[in-house]
Each structure stands twice: as C-alpha cells, then as structure tokens.
Amino acid sequence: MLILQTGTNGMPDEKTIDEYIAQFPKEIQKRLRQVRMTIRKAAPDAVEKISWDMPTFWQGKNLIHFAAMKNHIGLYPGAEGVAAFAKELEGYKTSKGAIQLPNDKELPLDLIARITGFRVQIETNGSPVRTMRGNGAGPKKVKKSSGPKAGK
Numbered sequence: 001m002l003i004l005q006t007g008t009n010g011m012p013d014e015k016t017i018d019e020y021i022a023q024f025p026k027e028i029q030k031r032l033r034q035v036r037m038t039i040r041k042a043a044p045d046a047v048e049k050i051s052w053d054m055p056t057f058w059q060g061k062n063l064i065h066f067a068a069m070k071n072h073i074g075l076y077p078g079a080e081g082v083a084a085f086a087k088e089l090e091g092y093k094t095s096k097g098a099i100q101l102p103n104d105k106e107l108p109l110d111l112i113a114r115i116t117g118f119r120v121q122i123e124t125n126g127s128p129v130r131t132m133r134g135n136g137a138g139p140k141k142v143k144k145s146s147g148p149k150a151g152k
Contacts, residue, residue: 017048017055024068031073031107035066038109042116063119072100073107077115084118085111 021032032055039046039057043064046057054067054076065076072093079097082089088111093100099115101107 028068038112039116042113043120061123072102075099077119081115
C-alpha cells in the first residue's frame with residue numbers, strides 16, 4: 001500500500017517510492033531497489049510512503065527511511081537503530097540516526113534486514129530483540145555501593 005505524502009516544502013514531490021527510485025541512474029536504482037526489498041522482507045506489515053522527501057517504511061511510526069545521495073545511500077533507522085548496531089557499523093560513517101552506505105561498496109543487506117527487524121520490534125513491542133550490548137542481555141546495570149554503614 002502506498003500513501004501520498006507531501007514533501008518538506010508542503011508540495012507533493014515523488015508520490016511513490018517507485019517514482020523516487022526512477023529519478024536516479026540505473027546503477028543507483030538497482031541499489032535502492034535492493035535496500036527497499038530488504039526492508040520490505042524484514043518489515044512485511046509496514047506501509048511504504050514518502051516522508052521527509054525520502055522512501056519511508058511506516059508501522060504506527062516511521063521505522064526506517066533511505067535515500068540516495070551523491071556518493072552513498074543514506075539509511076535512517078533513528079538513533080536507537082544506529083546505537084544498537086554500533087559495533088557492526090564500525091566500517092561505515094554514522095551519525096545520530098544515520099548510516100552512510102558508500103556506493104563503491106557492496107550493500108550489507110543482512111545488516112539492513114537486522115536493523116529493520118530491530119526497529120519493528122521497538123515500535124511494535126517496545127523492546128528490542130537485541131540490545132546495545134549485542135548479546136541479548138540488555139544494558140549492563142551497575143549498582144552503586146553506599147559504602148560501609150555507619151555504626152557498624
């Protein structure tokens with residue numbers, strides 16, 4: 001299902017993800033289609049739309065966006081999505097909520113699928129399948145010691 005969404009300037013831009021992809025050179029179109037299909041498989045119940053002038057998968061909230069840039073494809077899973085996979089993303093340029101996938105490197109489709117699955121879990125269950133520690137144990141909690149008790 002595709003929904004018409006206006007661009008950030010309030011005017012309709014690309015109406016569908018297909019129209020968005022069609023505006024790029026063939027080699028970039030192929031990469032964008034690969035990203036789209038990978039996300040689609042990992043989030044089969046998500047709605048496709050254009051939001052913030054980018055292809056977006058929405059499931060109650062925006063799950064993940066992607067966009068073609070001059071030298072890379074930007075993947076935007078939000079800050080939680082980037083932080084949860086920080087170790088695996090060490091070879092990529094990242095910032096809070098954004099990942100750059102260079103056009104001269106093979107797309108990490110398995111990683112994109114896992115990041116998308118993480119975002120689906122966050123938005124549908126409120127808790128991730130994996131955590132920032134990457135071992136499913138959750139963030140490490142440290143108890144503060146109050147020191148020796150007075151009078152003992």
